[in-house]
Amino acid sequence: MNLGLARFLSTRCRQGKRSYADLRPAESTAIWRPMWAAWVVGLVLVLTSNSLAQQRPPTQAELLRGHYGRLRANNDLLYYHLDIRIDPEKKFISGQNTIRFQMLAADDRIQIDLYDHFNIDRIVWGEVELKHERDGNAVFIQFPEQLPAGTEQSIVFHYSGTPKSQGRFGGISFEKDPAGRPWVTTACEGEGSSIWWPSKDQWRDEPESMDISIAVRNDLMNVSNGRFVSKVDLGDGYTQWNYHVSYPINSYNVSINVGSYVQFGETLGDLTLDYYVLPEDLEKAQEQFKQVKPMMEAFIHYFGEYPFERDGYKLIQVPYTGMEHQTAVTYGNGFRNGYYGRDWTGVGVSMKFDFIIIHESGHEWFGNAVSAADVSDMWIHEGWTTYLECMYVERLFGYDDALKYTNGYKNKIANRSPIVTERGSHQVPHQDMYFKGALFLHTLRNVLDDDTKWWALVREVYETFKYKTAMTEELIELFNRRFGQDLTPIFQQYLWRTALPKLELKFDEGEKSVAYRWVVDEPEFAMPVKVGKRGNWQTIRPTTEWQTLETELSSNDFDVATDLFYIRVAKE
């Protein structure tokens, strides 16, 4: 997701408290009871361990959206076939989604999500039309009998209606291109996939594969995720565009891009790189998109093969800035370097590349291949991908530029709230998750102080969680194993606490010594840091207790490597 959208979403964070009663999802009292104890225990753990995000109470809609309760946890998605028709003039969608899933626990009810302004035409299970209840954007589907655990089930969810665009990018938007032709696109990470199609609109569960069939007017093209399968003239002025996604995909990544596109492409080994742009922008795109291949080579250098090689990579022009739709990355940066043609980090590096191409494509590794299981841990998408930008800069332009670029992000950080938010209530973290997340990883690199091991670890994180959804605790466990020490307090301080670690220094120039300690919220926090004279750094290992170091340097000459460690320094 690009930063403009993040800024919009982050304004939703407010201070406040909430009561347990507010947390009750409206599935039904009967359904709620078995979950109650687990919920309270989980909530207390979260509240006590985090000192928390201090956000406003979640709304009922956010709880229904974010809570992974019984009616979601009782099944595991296997497959979607989204088959719809889009009328750009009437701004109307109609069609169905076939949802195949395996029951993990015997039950007779599940939750699927669809915004309430859509009609549910019918929901069919075999030959049986199913009953359903709606609560806001949640749809509770009732089966006539218990579905045994372990069985595979399939329903067809028919719906129709006119979507309501909302949010910065509309979720789904019906626009015109500069030549006046229809241009229908989706970007719904914030709003959720259910703003335009019926789906299990959460992050934890992803289908193993998916088919996407979009019927549009004959004069238009649709580009979606996955591999182009076929194009079928339906004989009534509409053509159906079919795509197959052969990897797990999170629901907000499913996208349609309906427009008057022209296509060009290239290959990188067996990987297809296909580009879709408006005809009048073809020449500019052919020049600007030359950046894709070296970017791919850079990320392949760090991580190995592109994560979705079977489905290929596509870059598609859209009327908004951009989004990381899996294998169908969207682009609206005006074919200019930087971010909308400006130096994004303000240190003279950003203008060397197209920020949207690099950032949104970087999400193929973190966000799409490695996905957070809850929006609370979205830094796994955004912090890591921002760090991938820094890795890209290091690979293409060298370490010095990467160091400048990474540190250029400091002035975008507010440090006003933790970047991991409360679980299960769809609380989108503050945009600090991008920049502080990246600078935290940069700090960890220097804590490890061994680049060979660092790059191996970065790759191992990717390989370990590829095609899975993960939570931060699982990453911490891996880091702890590879560092050979417990980094949990460091992760806790950077991700679950607001304040940066402060290195307090007290000089005694008569004794030629300096006393040092960390001032932090986490009592067990202990992190090495480089101090002394630039070019001849000395590593100290402060804790929250005072320690002393002999030094010939005066307070003025005693430096701290704040370009390698994202910390505050207080000298006395």
Place this chain on the structure above:
Amino acid sequence: MSNNNSWGLSWLFGNSAPVPEHTIDLEQVRLALQEKAAILVDVRELNEHETHAVPGSICMPLSWLRELRSKQPLEPYLSADTTVFAHCVKGIRSQAAVEIFTRLEYRAFSLPQGVDALIAAGLGLANQPNQSGNAP
């Protein structure tokens, strides 16, 4: 597998050995398409199809078919009893496509003719698409 065709294309529905391209009569293909007993698949790439195509033919590029490791991705679009006539420009890619379709247990035949020849044989007129999309 249907056997009640009225136009004598027993080779189309039978279990006999593969039919050599040169023995396939385009008039019989036209009838099969008209009867909705078969589909015409253009296995050229999308950009070629966009430039010039037999009306109503389904664009399904060989590059995609080559990626198939199972029948499953085709199932939403091709029912098990679908008979496929594949074409490209000269019959080279369509022959490769037919080998893939056959491996995936579809009955498939390669047409060596190019787009213009197939249109001239009336396949465009016969190949009225199925109304499989959702109602507007």
